Amino acid sequence: MIYTVTLNPSIDFIVRLSQLQLGSVNRMASDDKYVGGKGINVSRILKRLGQANTATGFLGGFTGKFVEDGLAAEKVTTAFVKVDQDTRINVKIKSQQETEINGQGPVITDEQLSQLEQVLSKLTSADIVVFAGSAPTNLGNQVYKRLIPFVRETKAQVVCDFEGQTLLDALHYQPLLVKPNNHELEAIFNVQLHNIADIEKYGRKLLSKGAQHAIISMAGAGAVLVTPEAAYFAKPIAGQVKNSVGAGDSMVAGFTGEFAKTADPVEALKWGVACGTATAFSDDLASFDFIKETYKKVEVEKL
Amino acid sequence: MIYTVTLNPSIDFIVRLSQLQLGSVNRMASDDKYVGGKGINVSRILKRLGQANTATGFLGGFTGKFVEDGLAAEKVTTAFVKVDQDTRINVKIKSQQETEINGQGPVITDEQLSQLEQVLSKLTSADIVVFAGSAPTNLGNQVYKRLIPFVRETKAQVVCDFEGQTLLDALHYQPLLVKPNNHELEAIFNVQLHNIADIEKYGRKLLSKGAQHAIISMAGAGAVLVTPEAAYFAKPIAGQVKNSVGAGDSMVAGFTGEFAKTADPVEALKWGVACGTATAFSDDLASFDFIKETYKKVEVEKL
Numbered sequence: 166m167i168y169t170v171t172l173n174p175s176i177d178f179i180v181r182l183s184q185l186q187l188g189s190v191n192r193m194a195s196d197d198k199y200v201g202g203k204g205i206n207v208s209r210i211l212k213r214l215g216q217a218n219t220a221t222g223f224l225g226g227f228t229g230k231f232v233e234d235g236l237a238a239e240k241v242t243t244a245f246v247k248v249d250q251d252t253r254i255n256v257k258i259k260s261q262q263e264t265e266i267n268g269q270g271p272v273i274t275d276e277q278l279s280q281l282e283q284v285l286s287k288l289t290s291a292d293i294v295v296f297a298g299s300a301p302t303n304l305g306n307q308v309y310k311r312l313i314p315f316v317r318e319t320k321a322q323v324v325c326d327f328e329g330q331t332l333l334d335a336l337h338y339q340p341l342l343v344k345p346n347n348h349e350l351e352a353i354f355n356v357q358l359h360n361i362a363d364i365e366k367y368g369r370k371l372l373s374k375g376a377q378h379a380i381i382s383m384a385g386a387g388a389v390l391v392t393p394e395a396a397y398f399a400k401p402i403a404g405q406v407k408n409s410v411g412a413g414d415s416m417v418a419g420f421t422g423e424f425a426k427t428a429d430p431v432e433a434l435k436w437g438v439a440c441g442t443a444t445a446f447s448d449d450l451a452s453f454d455f456i457k458e459t460y461k462k463v464e465v466e467k468l
Numbered sequence: 469m470i471y472t473v474t475l476n477p478s479i480d481f482i483v484r485l486s487q488l489q490l491g492s493v494n495r496m497a498s499d500d501k502y503v504g505g506k507g508i509n510v511s512r513i514l515k516r517l518g519q520a521n522t523a524t525g526f527l528g529g530f531t532g533k534f535v536e537d538g539l540a541a542e543k544v545t546t547a548f549v550k551v552d553q554d555t556r557i558n559v560k561i562k563s564q565q566e567t568e569i570n571g572q573g574p575v576i577t578d579e580q581l582s583q584l585e586q587v588l589s590k591l592t593s594a595d596i597v598v599f600a601g602s603a604p605t606n607l608g609n610q611v612y613k614r615l616i617p618f619v620r621e622t623k624a625q626v627v628c629d630f631e632g633q634t635l636l637d638a639l640h641y642q643p644l645l646v647k648p649n650n651h652e653l654e655a656i657f658n659v660q661l662h663n664i665a666d667i668e669k670y671g672r673k674l675l676s677k678g679a680q681h682a683i684i685s686m687a688g689a690g691a692v693l694v695t696p697e698a699a700y701f702a703k704p705i706a707g708q709v710k711n712s713v714g715a716g717d718s719m720v721a722g723f724t725g726e727f728a729k730t731a732d733p734v735e736a737l738k739w740g741v742a743c744g745t746a747t748a749f750s751d752d753l754a755s756f757d758f759i760k761e762t763y764k765k766v767e768v769e770k771l
Contacts, residue, residue: 180569228530266496
């Protein structure tokens with residue numbers, strides 16, 4: 166079974182107006198509310214791929230209920246720990262510019278953190294846990310230094326989709342997959358990456374520090390997979406980017422779902438690229454049909 | 469019985485951050501969610517005054533449920549018509565400046581509008597209906613030209629807390645009370661008001677156009693009540709303004725609640741001033757104890 170952990174889910178509240186006037190009363194032209202959270206996105210894509218999985222983490226209040234109802238509508242299995250304060254609302258203002266105002270998220274008690282560990286305590290080596298996204302402010306990302314080893318003690322695999330120091334810290338626990346983009350990889354090693362050879366070289370450094378597989382995504386320039394045995398380049402697929410939100414999460418879902426079934430990293434890369442690309446070319450997370458169609462266009466070459 | 473009608477309630481989502489950077493990802497320092505809506509504020513204050521009343525209008529979705537749960541927690545009686553789309557969320561950003569981004573509100577169908585009329589159809593001359601605030605965008609404020617005469621045909625009284633043309637239109641139906649502030653009164657008659665005598669003069673114009681009573685509030689400069697027989701000045705009360713949101717609604721509640729009991733406009737003015745002032749000096753709507761305390765400081769003189 167695959168589990169996804171989202172410690173700080175959200176309602177993404179999209180607010181559109183032609184011009185935002187600071188210091189004034191403005192009126193929305195339109196708005197939408199979406200279920201948000203990186204691990205939750207992974208669960209939704211896995212579900213569309215027909216892959217059984219359970220989404221867990223923390224949810225609270227009437228906003229948490231919105232998230233849970235949204236997942237139930239898509240028949241995603243959930244095992245969230247209930248918290249007292251409301252799940253956050255992230256405001257995304259689409260006006261002359263795009264401006265985000267993200268919430269801190271609820272305060273999580275020790276008791277609630279233990280309840281999450283309870284959910285994760287029955288894992289075996291047949292399970293994979295996807296950790297993705299940042300933690301609520303009161304926990305801080307250091308909580309992953311508690312949760313990841315906790316999961317690894319059960320012999321389950323972990324996938325760690327983080328940035329910066331949190332990602333570096335995670336390498337210590339031999340994640341099945343990490344997936345920085347090229348800019349995040351540059352930041353981690355404080356270097357400039359000029360070509361695919363550079364990407365492969367620093368991707369391999371992630372493996373030397375513990376990762377079992379690393380995908381380095383490069384937006385419109387394709388992606389590189391580094392495995393212990395080899396490295397692979399997935400060519401970019403032409404198309405119109407509609408929405409980059411959730412594309413990385415979709416890639417994680419595609420890779421993890423396929424790897425769980427076949428343990429074939431190259432085939433897993435192909436599905437990762439198909440899911441990530443299809444979502445980038447969709448208004449919301451990609452449909453299964455569109456992912457299948459995109460999969461046919463994926464070309465991978467060994468480096 | 470007093471009814472309050474709020475056609476477009478809201479969640480007021482207060483978002484605080486030290487600096488809002490347009491075009492970037494910002495993080496909230498803190499946030500709060502409040503039940504919003506002018507008629508709803510009137511109901512909440514009436515309830516605190518011990519005055520039986522029913523709040524009606526339109527509510528929808530999980531945001532509507534937040535509003536209904538909030539009113540239930542204060543034991544306010546409600547009879548809202550359920551609509552399909554979500555009750556709006558108004559975002560109030562408190563940063564270097566205060567910036568509001570208000571939602572349009574749900575689409576109201578003819579069927580739902582008829583259901584609201586159903587709620588209002590059993591009124592008698594013993595009832596008062598408070599109409600306050602603007603309508604959802606798809607209805608437009610012209611809907612009041614249908615709802616107010618509908619209520620007046622039952623012989624119930626109406627209180628109309630609107631601005632501009634909507635207020636002018638309402639005068640046609642002999643409202644028990646209208647309550648523009650001095651700036652709104654200036655805008656309505658396209659004049660500049662220099663002193664209390666001017667205020668009284670143009671307040672009396674509201675009566676000549678149909679209003680039974682008019683209160684003209686002047687923020688920190690007191691308020692004027694114009695009745696068919698006389699005019700009265702309520703002196704300003706010294707204190708620290710914490711929150712002007714809901715102060716006008718509190719004034720409407722104080723006047724209407726007292727007038728319903730005693731039909732004494734001067735006593736009603738005193739309670740209106742007490743409620744409005746107490747709310748302005750509170751973080752949220754004023755408590756009954758603070759209203760009582762403030763009432764003792766109200767001084768009214770006949771003009």
